[in-house]
Amino acid sequence: MLLGFKETPIGKIPEDWEVVRLGDVTKVNPESINPAKEAPDEEFYYIEIDSIQNSKIKSVKKIIGKNAPSRARRVVRENDVIMSTVRPYLKAFVIVPKKYDGQICSTGFAVLRCKNELIEPKYLLYNLFMDRTIEQCNRLMVGGQYPALNQSHVEQLKIPLPPLPEQRKIAEILSTVDEAIQKVDEAIVKTERLKKGLMQELLTKGIGHTEFKDTEIGRIPKEWEVVRLGDVAYEFISGGTPSTKVAKYWNGDIPWIRSVHITKFYIDERSIGQYITKEGLENSAAKIIPKNNLIIATRVGIGKSAVNLIDVAINQDLTGIMLNKSKAEPFFLVWYLNSPKIVSLLESFSRGTTIKGIPQDYIKKLLIPLPPLPEQQKIAEILSTVDKKLELERKRKEKLERIKKGLMNDLLTGRRRVKV
Template sequence: MKPGYKQTEIGKIPEEWEMVRLGEVVNYSKGRKPNIILEKHEKSFEPYLTAESMRTGVFNLWCEIDEDVIKVKSNDIIFIWDGSFSGDVFTGFCGVLASTMVKIDPRQNNLDKKYLFYFLKTKFKLFNSTTTGTSIPHISKSIFTSLKLPLPPLPEQQRIAEVLSTVDSAIKKTAEIITKTQALKKGLMQQLLTRGIGHTKFKQTEIGKIPEEWEVVRLGSVAKKFISGGTPSTSKPEYWNGKIPWMRSAHIKGRFVDWGEKYISEEGFKNSATNLVPGKNILVATRVCIGRVAINKIDIAISQDLTGVVVDKDKVNFEYLYWTLLYFENTMKSWTQGSTIKGVLRNDLQNLKLPLPPLPEQQKIAEILSAVDEKIEAGRKKKEKLEQLKKGLMQDLLTGRVRVKYEA
């Protein structure tokens, strides 16, 4: 065993750490439904906190304070006790607890709230998978109270919490930048795809006002052809795990597709309705996830959920066409037909009317929007890395596997 560590029920921990049961060191108070709940804010009313509101950050319920309710401050720990989110834990909210949650308070001064919060965060799967009750799941009281909590000296708890809070702040700041950049992209799409760059004269058309120099065209007039898809039989293993990339509409996650969701064999390709869409063209979801659009960087076979649009590059810049189709996503969704499987008819897609600037302006518009999109993507990647860093730090710091320096 590594020097300075001892063996416990949950594994090796530092010798100076204690091992306690959660029920020995915390009290919890269950929320109660207030007498009056409103959907608009009134003077002296407080936010009514629900699991959904804390997950989304959208608060649309307000309640009158009475002596029976449980109020929480921003540094309090809120733990979901009932429902499908049982076991989730929050902090940083002020308001009145719903009846499905509890406020958790340390009983003694040797337990830091933030340290406890991060420890409970690591136990969501345990709590959520061991609920009791049939119609509405509830946290198992016995599992909650008997849970073993490794307890470092208070200064070390505080330092661990400080490190994790720093990473959390970086994640929050990155998420805010992503949200602001997404709003910028939405505004730029509206501006650039209807007013263009530097125009002063506009004309009224069937799709609204556009610059005088622009045309209104049907999608079919700027496409060389439309390609349908299909799925090789899943009951024939020889049709799968080949070298031909293949995808469904659910595989569209962003602007580009550069790898296959699955790979099919030559035999699977020949014996199904799937077709290959040449690279640097457009994929449109016309059956499932209707309205999703992507540029395929590679030659790719498609399922029946997708339509491949082979672009006439003498008439339209394929990246500009991507942004324009994305702008008309809701229009495509409004065309859905069918009862069991909804879809967009090929004829409707071909007749979709689009604004068409001259090619040089198309390229400039595409470059501007793509640059903003790349900034969003860079932010997402940074956020993912920070979340992975936090996950690793929680595993290491909350078990004592990695120690932090602190002043005793």
């Protein structure tokens, strides 16, 4: 038989679900300890709010009881749910794994120990992330610089409560998606490590070289040259911004970018945030950089650079570098300019007070390694292939996160029921 829905203080839920307060289905902060007095010589893991990243406990300190900070007071057990009560909208919530059973967390957390006959810990955790729960936290928390909830506030938070078997099934489905996200995360970390290693290897040692030489930029293959960036470019072009007070300068068909739009090593149609008109171009310092050249941030977002795969106009934060393609492969240069060494160098050279900047002359004189063109192209191809793999993995993660969000909104409201 199909059941209907009922109105509740937290929205519509199925007729056979209840609305409960966290204080009804959990024990809040059930155990406390003063390690300095009660266990001065014992060693503990100490979980702080900063230890929580992406619903996982990471970067946990070990402390000796006598050295414990004054906030190290709450004892946690396996399967406790801990939620940050300081700025809870940042969502530092997690289930305590077996490794941290009997350890200590900060008083900046509320420890929720589930009454097992009433609520499933993972079901509770997923509910904490829902907008309706965060909205309740925002209404209840007090304080200015560090708004927080007290224990009474936490106990008042309301969530929907299906029968226990349904809770477990909902938690199982969402956990399956979380496991898939975790696997993709691991693949991303692995590919990022590979990319970093390849950049270090290929941009300093090249491919198949056995003889090397010491140069102003370090040890490089004997066949490579060291040149200035200006030696492989025809022109360096600054940009500008059409007046935002003149409507007819905007929403045209000319792509226009700022440094904020450089989020990858290339710029394509998907990178474009704004468009200007021909009039906007002609009545400002904005300039069009023809495709397959280099664009580098020299004022805001210093050090970011990309190859533009399309003709694009740039603003004053950017410099367009018109390359001599018979000497330089654009993607080889963009990989070199995005290496940690060069990014750090460019950032350290910035000058100015409010807005830092790099003079164009400095960019022209920047020393770079120059392999033979075929080797540049091969290095660029290898690094671009790895970067595309990384991009695909990140898109896969985004897709899984969208799926999870949709499932949470359906399953935790009862709009979609599960068979148990």
